[in-house]
Amino acid sequence: MHAQPDSKPLLSVLNGQRRARPPMWLMRQAGRYLPEYRALRAEKGGFLALATDPEAACEVTLQPIRRFGFDGAILFSDILMVPWAMGQDLTFGPGEGPRLTPRLVDSALDSLAAVPGRLDPVYETVRRVAAALPAETTFLGFAGSPWTVATYMVAGQGSKDQAETRGMAYRAPAAFGAIIEAIVALTIDYLSGQIEAGVEAVQLFDSWAGTLSPAQFERWVIAPNAAIVSGLKARHPDVPVIGFPKGAGGKLPAYARETGVDAVGLDETVDPVWADAMLPEGLPVQGNLDPLALIAGGDALDAAIDRILRAFPERPHVFNLGHGIDQHTPIAHVERVIEKVRG
16 A cells, blocks of 8 residues: 655655655665675675565665665665576676676577566565555665666676677667567566555666767667656556666756656756756656765765755755765765755
8 A cells, every 4th residue: 555645755756746855865875885784795695695685685775764764765676687587697796796697799688598586586575665664755666777787688797888788789789679678578577566566666777878879879778768668657657757867968858758757867967957947847856966975075065965956946856866875975974965955
């Protein structure tokens, strides 16, 4: 049973209501900057073990809510759950990023054997968190957007410029399109499963959207995200979808108009005043404090917060970072943001 949006500040803003004090949460708020997270991760012995243990993943999701009282809790998981469920093997080595095998730059998509049961622990985590959250806290689910997920599936790991995946998209658009379509289909089912288990809004993370040319952005970012939003709205018309195309820059207004998302996340490179002028009237926005300003603290942090708060005089706004919180962030600086934003 979902609470009414008015009793949940974050949900009300995602539904288009402006509030005098914007609700807030922080991307990657459950993570390594918290000593309680580091202790639990050490005990569980690695990221994947933590993310697929519903009891532990529930605990991690709740940690920043207990400590800071944020208006939103975001599911503790990873965008690579989708390729893992599609049949790629997923590992997180010590001190390095995730690895997926086989790489789809070398192997055909149809060589993968799907393992949908790999998503079951995520749904169980959602059920546990939904039962434990304070009544006023909005529960956010998420998935990676198809372009970003595909960059990992094709190259087998993250990269600075996504060159292998961009090359494949130009060289073999039909084969690459099949990968994107498969990700879209599973992502609709996956987010729908999260909603059925208890999340109240979802976010699509397109962390690598900024590396594409405008025509490629239309094809591999806007079109697939529009397909996911459309598929989700057919099943769950009242659940808000936040789109976060990091690095989209000048392509952001087209993304907002053409994907059908209910709110747009702004990364730290976007001028919030420009965004307020250029985005569709009344569209809720989320963001966009630079995570490095949060580390710096002091006057630089205060000035950055003030600039963002002044930028949206009429628009519904969720205060957040422009990307994930850094592991070296002092907890006192997070407390300062809460104090400033909540006045």
